[in-house]
Amino acid sequence: MAPPFGLQITFYLFLAGVASGSALVACATVHRADARAFATGKRCLLLTIIAMALGILCLISDLANPRDFILILTQANPHSAIAWGARIVLAFTLMAVFCWSLYRTKTRGSASRGERLALWILQLLALAVAIYPGFVLWQAEGVDLWNRWSMVPMLGFSGLHAGLAAGFLCSLGHRTAMPIGLLAVERMVLAALLVFACYFLIESGPWHHAMAYWALFLGAVLPIIILAKKPENAGILTGCCALAGSFLLRAWLIQDGQHLFF
Amino acid sequence: MPALPKIPWESIGPEHRLDYKRAFMLIDLNRCTGCHSCSVSCKTEHEVPLGNFRMRVRYLERPDRPTLAFLPLLCMQCQDAPCLKACPTEAIGRLDDGRVVINDEKCCGNKACIAACPYGAISINEETSKAEKCDFCTHRTEIGLAPACVASCPTDAIRFGDLDDPQDPVTQEAQAKQARPFREDADTAPSVLYVDHERWMEPKSNLGVRLSPEDDDIIYEQNNLSSKII
Structure with a gap:
């Protein structure tokens, strides 16, 4: 019998993280007058929509029947984290599409009251999408590796960092397109990710699959080293490392969670 | 009330009993011989596919x-069932007698219940892609028959009764033998109690009911049976 959770869930967790982080980058840049920042914001909005569309496809393909996704949305179990998550994911995707439609035809950034409100709502939903997968895994009492509170901040910061990294990749290496505040946020998210990932690895046992250590190294340690050295292409390097680390982390969690405890 | 069907070769006592306040099972590990008749009769009764x-x-x-020690594992019908809370479509419900049952129509197969169950008692039926688990044979007990595993156990190691009925002989036996639930630390108020269950069994049994031929499980290793029993 195959493990119940497969590659689709790994991809979904990865794509949801990327979408949430890139939506935050979009919210910080798309209203700016600077042409590079505006272009980056638009690309990030598009990336958010594509990532969420693919993520929802992964989720749906994991169900017994694709129509059952509608069942999850309509049959409300207020105690189920997944039921809330499905609604948050759908609201986030729709909001990203709405924001994209606001800026799609524009050639430079603007921030009317309505646009600001839409971006604020998108930011809040992006944070919710970043946090909730960790919350769902934390609720899994049958899987010892997942059933830890530290899963929530670790997956949340990992997803946000992957999304921020993807956002920087969308800026095509022009870190000047990023507001200084966002660069500071990236460093804080990276530091928090390192702390919580180390805590999680120590708390969940001394020995893990090599994939876990690669995820930590690629996703947090190497980006910190690169940022400290500040080479010319630091943004692209850290972006690629963060995305690879983020995917490896989820692949390890899904694989080892089931391999060891199911 | 319509007359009950007469099935003399299967009954749960001198009288067919239909009403349970809290259905429960008592598993006496001293009596279990590991013959697998419970798991085989369960698979036959519910047409459980190969591998499940x-x-x-x-x-x-x-x-x-x-x-060796033998440990029958099944859904614990928890009073505080984590699977019930985890299911997004409310496909998992509770009957009046405390049994936790899955509604196939509502099950979307998203496996949240599998991850939530601390006993590993739920699996996905690969033919229907829906979740399935033990329900104490609701279809049998509602006509007065014992669950299939109880009826087939040759040593009476598995017994079915009403935990809220102090006159029930199975309840009295559970009290006399100080039966305890499995993995008390999970704090889910299970409705399956074990006699002479020992702590060392718990970490070794966390593979639950989801095992495959690749796993280290003796049911798939009949050829090596003699080497296991030293």
Whole structure:
């Protein structure tokens, strides 16, 4: 019998993280007058929509029947984290599409009251999408590796960092397109990710699959080293490392969670 | 009330009993011989596909002497069931007698219940892609028959009764033998109690009912059986 959770869930967790982080980058840049920042914001909005569309496809393909996704949305179990998550994911995707439609035809950034409100709502939903997968895994009492509170901040910061990294990749290496505040946020998210990932690895046992250590190294340690050295292409390097680390982390969690405890 | 069907070769006592305040099972590990008749009868009764189990018997090597202990595992019908809370579509519900049942129509197969169950008692039926688990044979007990595993157990190691009825002989036996739930730390108020269950069994049994031929499980290793029983 195959493990119940497969590659689709790994991809979904990865794509949801990327979408949430890139939506935050979009919210910080798309209203700016600077042409590079505006272009980056638009690309990030598009990336958010594509990532969420693919993520929802992964989720749906994991169900017994694709129509059952509608069942999850309509049959409300207020105690189920997944039921809330499905609604948050759908609201986030729709909001990203709405924001994209606001800026799609524009050639430079603007921030009317309505646009600001839409971006604020998108930011809040992006944070919710970043946090909730960790919350769902934390609720899994049958899987010892997942059933830890530290899963929530670790997956949340990992997803946000992957999304921020993807956002920087969308800026095509022009870190000047990023507001200084966002660069500071990236460093804080990276530091928090390192702390919580180390805590999680120590708390969940001394020995893990090599994939876990690669995820930590690629996703947090190497980006910190690169940022400290500040080479010319630091943004692209850290972006690629963060995305690879983020995917490896989820692949390890899904694989080892089931391999060891199911 | 319509007359009950007469099935003399299967009954749960001198009288067919239909009403349970809290259905429960008592599993006496001293009596279990690991014969697998419970898991086989369960598979037959529910037409469980190859590779899936609603109930299975784990063979555990005892730490204190060179022999094996047998541990039948099934859904614990928890009063505080984590699967019930985890299901997004409310496909998992509770009957009046405390049994936790899955509604196939509502099940979307998203496996949240599998991850939530601390006993590993739920699996996905690969033919229907829906979740399935033991429900104490609701279809049998509602016409007065014992669950299939109870009826087939040759040593009466598995018994079915009403935990809220102090006159029930099975309840009295559970009290007399100080039966305890499995993995009390999970704090889910299970409705399956074990006699002479020992702590060392718990970490060794966490594979639950989801095992595959690749796993280290004796049911798939009949050829090596003699080497396991030293």
